Amino acid sequence: MGSLNKILLIGNLGKDPELRYTPDGLAILRFSMATTEYFNDKSGAKNERTTWHNIVVFGKTGQNIANYLSKGKQVFIEGKINNRSYDDKEGNKKYITEVVATNIVLLGAKGGGGGNVAETADENIRTEGGYTVQGGNQESSYGSAGQQEDDDIPF
Numbered sequence: 001m002g003s004l005n006k007i008l009l010i011g012n013l014g015k016d017p018e019l020r021y022t023p024d025g026l027a028i029l030r031f032s033m034a035t036t037e038y039f040n041d042k043s044g045a046k047n048e049r050t051t052w053h054n055i056v057v058f059g060k061t062g063q064n065i066a067n068y069l070s071k072g073k074q075v076f077i078e079g080k081i082n083n084r085s086y087d088d089k090e091g092n093k094k095y096i097t098e099v100v101a102t103n104i105v106l107l108g109a110k111g112g113g114g115g116n117v118a119e120t121a122d123e124n125i126r127t128e129g130g131y132t133v134q135g136g137n138q139e140s141s142y143g144s145a146g147q148q149e150d151d152d153i154p155f
Contacts, residue, residue: 005080007099009053010107011035013073019066029062031055031069033077054098056082065104078103 017031036050055077057065069075079101088094
């Protein structure tokens with residue numbers, strides 16, 4: 001039997017996304033999102049736990065959705081978990097876990113979103129009750145090569 005690396009998340013963006021490009025022109029969109037789970041503790045008191053996720057979207061999919069995302073927007077993310085490492089400016093090895101998104105749907109909650117958005121000719125974007133960007137195979141050498149620019153941001 002094979003293996004499976006798939007993650008589904010619904011949460012809110014913690015900050016505006018950042019769209020950057022590698023030296024060879026590959027678009028990389030990055031943002032953080034929070035998911036919150038609610039539960040009762042042993043005494044019955046209601047609690048919540050927030051988990052932050054680093055999201056990365058490659059290529060045209062990232063370029064196409066960048067203008068529709070902003071801090072506070074609620075999104076559905078489908079993708080895979082990627083673990084990688086890089087060396088910072090001081091030569092220290094840093095480790096990062098991120099979700100490489102292949103499907104993003106804007107939901108109509110906090111911060112707006114959802115509804116009909118401007119039509120586009122790109123076949124990777126469609127509107128179905130919310131705004132959906134679905135990428136094909138967004139593989140790149142980025143995930144395995146761990147390329148980074150001159151600053152501390154690892155891409």
